[in-house]
Amino acid sequence: MGGLVTIAALARGVGGVLVGSRADLPAALPALLGIPTSVVVVAVVALIGVGLLRLPHARPDARLWSPEATGLALGITGLLAWITGAASGWHWGLSMTGPSRSLVAALLGWSPDALTWGSWMLIGVPLGTWASARAAGPLSWRVPAWTDLGRRLAGGALMGIGGTLAAGCNIGNALTGLSILSLHSAVASAAIITGAGLALATPGILRAVLGLVMAREGA
């Protein structure tokens, strides 16, 4: 019991340092550069366009949508999220982490009024995934192997912790936050890519993290 209290106090202390927002720093790229938003937007879109032109084209695959069609669908979905969300007071496009938290809070009865636009959107995600998979052909339930299940659970827990700390996941930060040129999202997105890159490049990190998480869960 004493241990738990200590851990809770420690977590609060660490959390206080970690979560500290810096309202004194510029929040978005135009403010940082001192350039009008419209100019920055044109420059960013032009940069992305140049990147798309210079990138090698992907080999066409008859089973998959083209990258352009996929990107178009995702971009339009994100835009629709901004537009439809705004109508119900949700002034932040697509996002997964915040809605996951408020959905759990609502389901556990902590705050039933936490069923935000984001929570309802989140409920739609598995339904839409199922429908699109169904439309693409026959489907069946798959259960991952036990070892794989532990790995996925540990990964999911890290995504929850990391996403909460970073105030957003890859969707909330790298798609939605970057679309409004948020500097917080720029730092978080770069860190997500770095973390994923590190994990992919050095399987040893994965084993170490997994061992640590498993030991904690077992304790």
Add this chain to the structure above:
Amino acid sequence: MHSAVREILGRQAGRNVRAYLVALGLQVALVNALTAAGWLLVTAPPIAPVSALVGGLVFGVGMVLAKG
């Protein structure tokens, strides 16, 4: 995103990087256009550098673990 990082590391930016860039470019252009037209209310949250950095790293590692 996981697949896109995989593509970048393999030094062959493929379909996932392209799809992401198309989606991001479209959103940057249209969301800001609608905001300028007064249709959307957009405020960038204040930056929390340490939590963005630490949280992002943890999330990135978790993403690779979870997707196998």
